[in-house]
Amino acid sequence: MPNKLRRANATVAAQAYAPKPNGSAVTYGLVGAALLLVATFLAGAFFKTDITSNPLALLALTVLAFVAGVVLRMWRQMEHARATGREYAKRTPVAVPAATIDVPTDCAPQWATFAFPFVLPGLDRPHPPGTFEISIRKEPLDVSWAAFIETRTILLTGNGTVEGLDVRADDLEHALQLDKAASGGPVAV
Incomplete structure (x- = not known):
């Protein structure tokens, strides 16, 4: 106005x-x-x-x-x-705060490569080998410094469509170690 x-x-x-x-x-x-x-x-x-x-x-x-x-x-x-x-x-118009769609997170995409088909606990079928995007969601803790807690690990698969699968971080790491052991690479403990 x-x-x-x-x-x-x-x-x-x-x-x-x-x-x-x-x-x-x-x-x-x-x-x-x-x-x-x-x-x-x-x-x-x-x-x-x-x-x-x-x-x-x-x-x-x-x-x-x-x-x-x-x-x-x-x-x-x-x-x-x-x-x-x-x-x-x-x-007098007042600037409204920007609407947040989701809880503020610290989410950085990572990539995991599987050389062989793999199965993760809680998933209904084996997945083919390939490189997958992994999104680890971290939400801020209610403290006065920047501290985050991991809340979800999402494995994005793409077979013509993008599918987000909730997996546990330790199950995913165990599957990656088994894949490295099967391909002859060094296994991290």
């Missing part, structure tokens, strides 16, 4: 509960003084007293009413400005 439109919408929304004062501070002061004088004359007429007998007190009350009108206008202006600021802040 463009800045000017956002400001205009905020001003309109703020008008609902903190209307912008119409007129100047002098106008508010004069209205306050006039209302006080009218109230004083009405009170004098009602109580049948002579209000003009003490003109200094009447002048002091009139000045006080004028100042009160000016202060009221300033307060209403500040209240309107605060309300506009609050409404503007509500309409």
Whole structure:
């Protein structure tokens, strides 16, 4: 939303509960003084007293009413400005955090080459020889330094389609050692 439109919408929304004062501070002061004088004359007429007998007190009350009108206008202006600021802040777009699709992991692909067909525990069929991508998923531990725990080992097979098979890391390592022993290579213990 463009800045000017956002400001205009905020001003309109703020008008609902903190209307912008119409007129100047002098106008508010004069209205306050006039209302006080009218109230004083009405009170004098009602109580049948002579209000003009003490003109200094009447002048002091009139000045006080004028100042009160000016202060009221300033307060209403500040209240309107605060309300506009609050409404503007509500309409300011906030960058939302990026949505994570999965738990943050430290996953680096590795490759394993089998020279002979192999079978892993938990898999339903023997797999042909070849090079396979192995993805070891590590999830962060809830500590103050970078520490991860291995959660899954996935063997990606590709016979026209890519299939991810969950295997145990020690079973996979044992199958690789058996494959090396069968092909005559050195076996790591």
